[in-house]
Amino acid sequence: MCGSEEPSRVKLIGQMETPGLSTTRIAAFSDSVFAFAATLLVLNIKVPEVLPTQLTTELPRQVFQLWPQLLSYIMSFVIVGIYWVAHHVMFHHIKRSDRLMLWLNITFLMCIAFIPFPTALISRYGAVQTAVVVYAGTLAITGVLLELLWWYATRGHYLVERELPDRVIRLGSVKTIIAPCAYVLSIAISFFNPKFSIIFFVLVPAFYILPSRLDRHLLGTDGK
Amino acid sequence: MCGSEEPSRVKLIGQMETPGLSTTRIAAFSDSVFAFAATLLVLNIKVPEVLPTQLTTELPRQVFQLWPQLLSYIMSFVIVGIYWVAHHVMFHHIKRSDRLMLWLNITFLMCIAFIPFPTALISRYGAVQTAVVVYAGTLAITGVLLELLWWYATRGHYLVERELPDRVIRLGSVKTIIAPCAYVLSIAISFFNPKFSIIFFVLVPAFYILPSRLDRHLLGTDGK
Amino acid sequence: MCGSEEPSRVKLIGQMETPGLSTTRIAAFSDSVFAFAATLLVLNIKVPEVLPTQLTTELPRQVFQLWPQLLSYIMSFVIVGIYWVAHHVMFHHIKRSDRLMLWLNITFLMCIAFIPFPTALISRYGAVQTAVVVYAGTLAITGVLLELLWWYATRGHYLVERELPDRVIRLGSVKTIIAPCAYVLSIAISFFNPKFSIIFFVLVPAFYILPSRLDRHLLGTDGK
Amino acid sequence: MCGSEEPSRVKLIGQMETPGLSTTRIAAFSDSVFAFAATLLVLNIKVPEVLPTQLTTELPRQVFQLWPQLLSYIMSFVIVGIYWVAHHVMFHHIKRSDRLMLWLNITFLMCIAFIPFPTALISRYGAVQTAVVVYAGTLAITGVLLELLWWYATRGHYLVERELPDRVIRLGSVKTIIAPCAYVLSIAISFFNPKFSIIFFVLVPAFYILPSRLDRHLLGTDGK
Numbered sequence: 001m002c003g004s005e006e007p008s009r010v011k012l013i014g015q016m017e018t019p020g021l022s023t024t025r026i027a028a029f030s031d032s033v034f035a036f037a038a039t040l041l042v043l044n045i046k047v048p049e050v051l052p053t054q055l056t057t058e059l060p061r062q063v064f065q066l067w068p069q070l071l072s073y074i075m076s077f078v079i080v081g082i083y084w085v086a087h088h089v090m091f092h093h094i095k096r097s098d099r100l101m102l103w104l105n106i107t108f109l110m111c112i113a114f115i116p117f118p119t120a121l122i123s124r125y126g127a128v129q130t131a132v133v134v135y136a137g138t139l140a141i142t143g144v145l146l147e148l149l150w151w152y153a154t155r156g157h158y159l160v161e162r163e164l165p166d167r168v169i170r171l172g173s174v175k176t177i178i179a180p181c182a183y184v185l186s187i188a189i190s191f192f193n194p195k196f197s198i199i200f201f202v203l204v205p206a207f208y209i210l211p212s213r214l215d216r217h218l219l220g221t222d223g224k
Numbered sequence: 225m226c227g228s229e230e231p232s233r234v235k236l237i238g239q240m241e242t243p244g245l246s247t248t249r250i251a252a253f254s255d256s257v258f259a260f261a262a263t264l265l266v267l268n269i270k271v272p273e274v275l276p277t278q279l280t281t282e283l284p285r286q287v288f289q290l291w292p293q294l295l296s297y298i299m300s301f302v303i304v305g306i307y308w309v310a311h312h313v314m315f316h317h318i319k320r321s322d323r324l325m326l327w328l329n330i331t332f333l334m335c336i337a338f339i340p341f342p343t344a345l346i347s348r349y350g351a352v353q354t355a356v357v358v359y360a361g362t363l364a365i366t367g368v369l370l371e372l373l374w375w376y377a378t379r380g381h382y383l384v385e386r387e388l389p390d391r392v393i394r395l396g397s398v399k400t401i402i403a404p405c406a407y408v409l410s411i412a413i414s415f416f417n418p419k420f421s422i423i424f425f426v427l428v429p430a431f432y433i434l435p436s437r438l439d440r441h442l443l444g445t446d447g448k
Numbered sequence: 449m450c451g452s453e454e455p456s457r458v459k460l461i462g463q464m465e466t467p468g469l470s471t472t473r474i475a476a477f478s479d480s481v482f483a484f485a486a487t488l489l490v491l492n493i494k495v496p497e498v499l500p501t502q503l504t505t506e507l508p509r510q511v512f513q514l515w516p517q518l519l520s521y522i523m524s525f526v527i528v529g530i531y532w533v534a535h536h537v538m539f540h541h542i543k544r545s546d547r548l549m550l551w552l553n554i555t556f557l558m559c560i561a562f563i564p565f566p567t568a569l570i571s572r573y574g575a576v577q578t579a580v581v582v583y584a585g586t587l588a589i590t591g592v593l594l595e596l597l598w599w600y601a602t603r604g605h606y607l608v609e610r611e612l613p614d615r616v617i618r619l620g621s622v623k624t625i626i627a628p629c630a631y632v633l634s635i636a637i638s639f640f641n642p643k644f645s646i647i648f649f650v651l652v653p654a655f656y657i658l659p660s661r662l663d664r665h666l667l668g669t670d671g672k
Numbered sequence: 673m674c675g676s677e678e679p680s681r682v683k684l685i686g687q688m689e690t691p692g693l694s695t696t697r698i699a700a701f702s703d704s705v706f707a708f709a710a711t712l713l714v715l716n717i718k719v720p721e722v723l724p725t726q727l728t729t730e731l732p733r734q735v736f737q738l739w740p741q742l743l744s745y746i747m748s749f750v751i752v753g754i755y756w757v758a759h760h761v762m763f764h765h766i767k768r769s770d771r772l773m774l775w776l777n778i779t780f781l782m783c784i785a786f787i788p789f790p791t792a793l794i795s796r797y798g799a800v801q802t803a804v805v806v807y808a809g810t811l812a813i814t815g816v817l818l819e820l821l822w823w824y825a826t827r828g829h830y831l832v833e834r835e836l837p838d839r840v841i842r843l844g845s846v847k848t849i850i851a852p853c854a855y856v857l858s859i860a861i862s863f864f865n866p867k868f869s870i871i872f873f874v875l876v877p878a879f880y881i882l883p884s885r886l887d888r889h890l891l892g893t894d895g896k
Contacts, residue, residue, distance in 0.1 A: 032259035035704030256483035330529040480707035
């Protein structure tokens with residue numbers, strides 16, 4: 001927090017249009033939005049109403065039937081987690097900010113903070129096409145905005161450190177764009193069978209959580 | 225965070241009435257309120273209730289009809305974002321605090337945290353005059369409080385660094401006061417046609433997000 | 449944040465039972481709870497439901513009738529603000545922590561996070577004795593816990609800096625205990641007339657926000 | 673925050689798969705989730721609806737009958753507090769992160785953010801077996817994940833400082849595993865009498881809050 005601010009402040013003088021908005025501050029504000037959006041997801045899981053006379057038979061059954069809510073809670077929490085990780089890795093390299101980058105970031109956060117709604121929709125209606133399309137659409141737009149943010153910050157090393165290797169920039173781009181592509185594909189699939197789209201939703205996070213050959217390949221640590 | 229605290233602490237001894245409330249802390253607390261108020265906005269968008277037999281026909285229609293909720297979500301999120309940016313730029317320059325400044329800030333945050341209510345009102349009733357007036361009124365008061373905060377902190381360079389150029393102070397004042405003026409104007413317009421007021425609500429953010437000739441003029445980077 | 453941690457870490461080795469819980473971290477966690485509790489208050493203000501045919505006549509009337517909700521929102525937001533200021537001033541001086549202090553603080557935060565409930569109660573039922581007693585009772589307990597925290601931390605300069613003047617310790621004690629006393633008094637008053645209690649609720653914050661002769665007297669900056 | 677980052681950054685180069693995710697950042701994000709989950713608990717306590725004519729007789733009775741909600745609020749708040757303390761003590765020692773540790777932590781936070789649901793369930797249905805099992809089950813899984821996190825970080829001093837004494841590692845392990853064991857036991861007990869399980873829920877926190885002989889024994893400060 002301290003060491004990393006020193007050098008950036010020097011460079012800021014020339015480039016930053018909005019003084020005072022150090023990338024440290026932007027990252028801290030973004031963290032709060034990520035944390036709240038993730039925690040708000042739990043409000044989708046409502047306590048079932050059961051008559052006092054049916055508690056022993058009906059309550060377990062109704063609680064068990066909350067599994068779609070639980071699944072969508074886990075799914076969305078993990079997705080917010082993935083975006084948080086990606087955002088942090090990017091802001092580890094981004095050292096300067098300007099007005100456009102700032103607003104790309106705020107728009108990206110607007111999508112993150114919106115996630116509780118499509119999550120509620122899909123947990124209420126499940127594999128219905130409308131719900132699937134809204135869910136996948138939100139996540140696709142979120143991913144595209146993150147890709148734009150990274151593209152804008154790295155082209156010509158505009159807002160990142162000069163020494164950042166090109167393969168790290170490329171790895172960030174490729175890994176970030178895969179999610180929106182997958183979500184657009186899942187929208188296409190939903191026209192045939194929305195249930196297959198949901199299988200997609202579960203597979204996309206796995207790609208990001210597991211260490212992948214792609215990482216090693218693009219980072220050039222492949223054959224070593 | 226570190227470098228900037230060192231010099232301020234020295235000056236604080238003489239002026240700050242409430243020791244322990246460094247401007248860093250005040251900014252961090254404010255950030256949380258901004259982030260939380262923005263994230264709470266999503267709770268206004270309710271999942272529509274549709275009968276199981278009408279899912280394919282009725283659900284898309286009802287989800288589509290949520291567009292006023294979505295529009296007001298985006299509008300308010302962007303406005304919170306604008307105030308966050310303005311607040312941060314100000315607290316980049318504000319180096320000391322006293323009791324009155326502290327309470328001007330808490331009152332300003334009280335307005336920010338209130339924004340979810342007028343947002344819910346306008347997303348429920350749209351271009352009805354009452355909703356428009358409450359929405360514009362809240363944002364006008366919020367802006368006036370920020371203007372007051374800046375005016376109090378900068379008069380005679382009371383709480384800001386001595387070297388802060390006057391044109392930066394003036395830029396802050398002028399840019400901040402434009403929003404409340406626009407909102408008061410939109411209240412006046414609502415007596416003729418509340419729909420025009422909503423067009424205003426969409427235009428005001430654009431003024432803040434786009435880089436303007438005003439910035440260059442007041443910052444004296446005009447002809448260079 | 450940096451400069452203040454250096455000296456405290458040295459002293460910590462001997463005294464802190466729970467390593468890793470620097471007072472900086474405790475204060476940051478507390479800040480989040482304060483900010484969330486304050487922002488959650490807005491959820492008490494519900495959008496009124498009005499028939500489409502009655503929008504122009506009924507909606508302004510119903511929105512206007514939300515004034516008790518608005519008043520209790522402001523009242524509770526300001527009270528959370530006061531406790532936040534008091535907590536920060538204390539943690540400016542508290543340099544070490546131990547297990548008991550940690551749990552006094554968590555219990556205090558439990559009361560802060562509870563405030564949205566009595567606020568909802570009083571904004572729903574107004575000057576009904578039950579609501580007044582629950583509201584005043586919560587705030588009295590909150591204040592007593594803060595007083596306990598300060599008493600525990602300062603007796604024999606146990607957890608505060610050795611150089612902290614006794615008059616600062618006394619000022620903290622006296623100012624903190626006044627609120628619970630006032631709230632207990634307002635409970636007593638509610639047996640005669642709950643409306644007078646609410647006047648009390650509005651006056652207590654004023655005492656904390658305005659600079660007082662008490663400050664100058666106890667801080668010894670009276671005649672100088 | 674500053675001093676502790678310097679040495680860790682050097683070691684990070686070799687080990688951390690996800691650059692930019694310093695343990696400081698992870699801890700800060702976790703803090704927000706803890707604070708928010710704890711503050712959301714208050715939403716379970718609903719204001720009772722009473723007819724205006726029955727205010728003096730019915731309102732006190734109905735508010736008093738909220739005691740199960742209040743009890744579960746306190747219980748869950750204290751449990752979140754305990755996990756926060758444990759998490760902080762662990763991250764005081766954890767100096768590096770890798771992808772698996774990151775996701776163990778996110779999964780752990782997913783359980784913390786889930787706590788408002790079982791709390792709502794148990795405050796609504798009390799000592800009904802389903803509610804008890806869901807509550808104890810959530811807390812057991814949360815505890816197991818924290819144990820896993822600690823085990824993964826400390827085996828062979830993988831992610832912690834090399835000088836960390838083995839007895840501190842063991843103390844962390846033993847203390848963390850006791851909670852899930854107790855909760856599994858309380859699930860077993862619920863088959864006989866769910867009320868006894870709730871007594872368990874109240875006793876477990878006491879074990880963590882009170883300083884114990886176990887601490888002194890495992891820390892080797894026993895006979896000294």
